[in-house]
Amino acid sequence: MIEFIDTHTHLSDDVYENGGEDVVKKAIAAGIKWMILPGTSLDELDAMKTLAKKFPDNLRMFAGLHPTELTDNPEEAVARVRAELTGADRPLYVGVGEIGIDLHEDADGVERQMRAFDAQCRMALEFGLPINIHCRDGLDQTLEVLSGLPEVPAGTFHCFGGSAADVERIRRVGDFYFGINGIVTFKNSGLRETLPAIGLERIVLETDSPYLAPVPFRGKLNDSSFIPLIAAQIAQTLGKSVEEVAAVTSRSAIGLYHLG
Numbered sequence: 001m002i003e004f005i006d007t008h009t010h011l012s013d014d015v016y017e018n019g020g021e022d023v024v025k026k027a028i029a030a031g032i033k034w035m036i037l038p039g040t041s042l043d044e045l046d047a048m049k050t051l052a053k054k055f056p057d058n059l060r061m062f063a064g065l066h067p068t069e070l071t072d073n074p075e076e077a078v079a080r081v082r083a084e085l086t087g088a089d090r091p092l093y094v095g096v097g098e099i100g101i102d103l104h105e106d107a108d109g110v111e112r113q114m115r116a117f118d119a120q121c122r123m124a125l126e127f128g129l130p131i132n133i134h135c136r137d138g139l140d141q142t143l144e145v146l147s148g149l150p151e152v153p154a155g156t157f158h159c160f161g162g163s164a165a166d167v168e169r170i171r172r173v174g175d176f177y178f179g180i181n182g183i184v185t186f187k188n189s190g191l192r193e194t195l196p197a198i199g200l201e202r203i204v205l206e207t208d209s210p211y212l213a214p215v216p217f218r219g220k221l222n223d224s225s226f227i228p229l230i231a232a233q234i235a236q237t238l239g240k241s242v243e244e245v246a247a248v249t250s251r252s253a254i255g256l257y258h259l260g
Contacts, residue, residue, distance in 0.1 A: 002246045003033040004231060005253040006224040008098070008132065008158050008179055008206035011059075012037055012047040015210050015221065020051045023209075027224035028058055033250070034259050035059050035224050038098040038132055038158070040066035042080055052092050060259065062097035062132050064120055067113040068105045074116045082123055094257040096124040097132025098158060101145075104137040113138075118145050124153045130256050131155035133176075139166060146173050154256060159183070159208055163190070164197035177252060179206040182214030182222065185233045192237045200238055200245065204253045205230055 006027070011020040027035060037048045039062050052059040063084045071077045085093055099120045101113050124131045131153045135142045139162070146152050152174035160178040162170075170176055178198050184191045195203070205227050207213075213222035214229040228242070235245045254260055 001031045002228070002243055003031050003250060004205060004227045004246050005034040005250045005259070006032055006207050006209075006227050007036050007156065007204045007253050007257070008038050008181070009035050009209045009224045010038065010211075011035060011209060011224065012044065012051045013210050014047075016223075019047070021054060023223040023225070024051065024055055024058065027227075028055075030225035030228065032224045032227055033058065034253070036094065036257065037061045039063040039081075040098050041069040042071075042077060045084060049089055049092065060094045060257065061092045062095040063093050064097045064099040064132070065116055066098050066134060067100055067102040067109075067117065070109070070112060070116055074112060075119070078116060078119045078123070081120065085123070085127055085129070093129070094259065095130045095132050095155070096120050096127075097155075098134045099131060100134035101138030101141045102134060102136045103141070107137075110138070110141060114141055114145050117142070118148065121145065121149055121153055124155075125149065125151055129153075132179075133157050134159070139169065143169060143173050156204055156256070158206065159212070160198075161189070161191055162194065164194050167194060167197045177202050177204050177256060179204055180230065180234060181206045181208050182212040182218070182226065182230055184230060184237070185214040186218065187215070192233070195234060195237050200234075200240060200248050201252065203234065203249055204256070205249045
């Protein structure tokens, strides 16, 4: 069986029954070797850890504050993320995320988002961890924060849906990976035209479950078992085999997140 890695999947979300255990087992049966649970808020960490500890050979986590989940006291919340990354559960964590800028949902909070993003990027540098970036309608601000750091961390632009020009701008700042999910299968998506500019060597697979299920399941509940459908579309677009897409994207994810 071909093995894949889902680098961004919210399988501990309460939309899944049995605490997410059933969909994890379904994904493992479909050949998904590793799944990474991204942190968006402090409230979800307990559920994430409970699930991750039940599947130590298949699940890892990010810890971070999503730009639309910042509390009234972001500095205190970031300190709690730091405590999580230095506590007893540290081995579960392979990155800082899902962090970044979202001006689609909260344009008025741009300054607060940029401060929190900067603080979490610096924390990632301190701990030698990659970052997982949420960027929606805020590429200028995201690149501004990254450019102001003493060093640009390794990481991934999660749920990437931008243009070849966006890829070029991002690469001028850092040598990032790009998380490609079910959007690449959507009929009217321009993402397929962008894939050659990214190149297979800089793509990692993700679902962003429970959202963005790929065709033919668009509009339904997503889960990590659908990763092969995403890989198949990437393979068709780039003129590669599914086996090569699986091997190259898995090698990239393992190297970036030190899985295994």
